[in-house]
Amino acid sequence: MIVFVAFLLFLGIGFDVFYIGDGELTFPIGSLTALGVGSVSALTSYYSGDRAVLLSTGAVPLDRAISTATSDDDTLKIRQFDNVVEEMSIAAGLPKPRVYIVPDTDPNAFATGRDAEHASIAVTRGLLDAVNRDELQGVVAHELSHVRNLDIRLMTVIAAMVGAIALLSDWTGRGLHRASSGRGGRDRDNGKGGAAGIILFVLWVIAIVLAPIIGQTLAMLVSRRREYLADASGAELTRNPIALANALEKIEQAHAPTTSVKRGTAHLCIADPLGRAVGLRQGWLPDLLASHPPMANRIAALKQMAYHG
């Protein structure tokens, strides 16, 4: 998180100093504008994001899911899910979130909403069919922990910063292009800062070119940390880490992509819905690009909790 702010500051101040201010530190108009634009888009998603997410996944509210249930067993499963959500919100001391079912056969679950009062939890049909009651409890506890830890708010703020970084990079990219084709040429004779200034300038140019990738990587880093945290605090709620570990194993076995969940919601799901191969392997590349830590690591961490607890 701090790294994130520092990175944005570096880019933003660099933008203002080298690009607008001709090497002088003036009022940081460029970075503030970028942050403003990023924030507006993030705020929009903050207040209406949950509805958009639920709509895009085709999630069905619980009572409608019950009235369209095809068999008594179906009704029982859905009712059980509703009960489990209520149990876990009692355990967490939170108001009960709204409950949705996504008609998708791949097992997955996600939570959305800006705080505990406006939270929704959704699971796929596939999950209800795949896991038993205890495992479902573990999954719901994980999702409720995202709500309790305010991860949704956190990821929104981060989305705003990623947006701002991308904007800065975009503007500079155009500016540099113009400069090199001889029409702008602003940064040609601003060698006022001496050698140190030039080194900083070069570093900044490299950073700004790589900015969108770095921003995304940092966002994923935060996302993975919060996954571990949600696993751990979920286990604190159920006092049953093994059940969550078992559920994760079952979810992993069916690692087909959850087609109804789009990329933007990935970090809210219990398992990477895109079914990307990187999510299953270990190594530096998946470590950089995945929204979720490798399943094996999460399961190992949960099992360790069980043996120490």
Added chain:
Amino acid sequence: MEIWILLAIVAVLVFWAIGLYNRLVGLRNQVLNGWRQIDVQLKRRHDLIPNLVNTVRGAMEFERDTLTQVMEARARAVSATGPADAARKEGELTQALGRLFALAENYPTLRSNENVKMLQEELTSTENKVGFARQFYNDIATKFNTAQQTFPSNMFASMLGFKPAELFEITDAGERQVPAVDLSMRK
């Protein structure tokens, strides 16, 4: 000069005391709310039991004793007075229900009956809710007690009129025991 330093120290202390007081009041209310949540769930359980007994009565005619025991345990739990008494009687009710469910396994018609399954799910869930409500109560009561008993709050907490909250414990020896499991299949 000295008077100002003294005043500043007093002001800091007063602000700290106000903060402490408000935090403790907040925690105390959460503790009370947690306690009431347990009651709500117990009440729900009492309401569900007659339904269950009526649904299974026809098929389980031969287990009249068990059914009566459940209803009696329920009646005792409803009329319990005070937390300790309630805890003991709720424990007895839990055991009676456990016996009923174990016996119901012997009746294939009951096992496949959707109504019974649904009621069983509701009761399981209520049992869980009672358990989680107790867990939450204990967590928040521990937090409340820790806030009172750590230094330096411990010097002022009782002066401000706060008492440590009692934790919920299993008072019934039977409930603490691991149930004996008999897998020899003999009747």
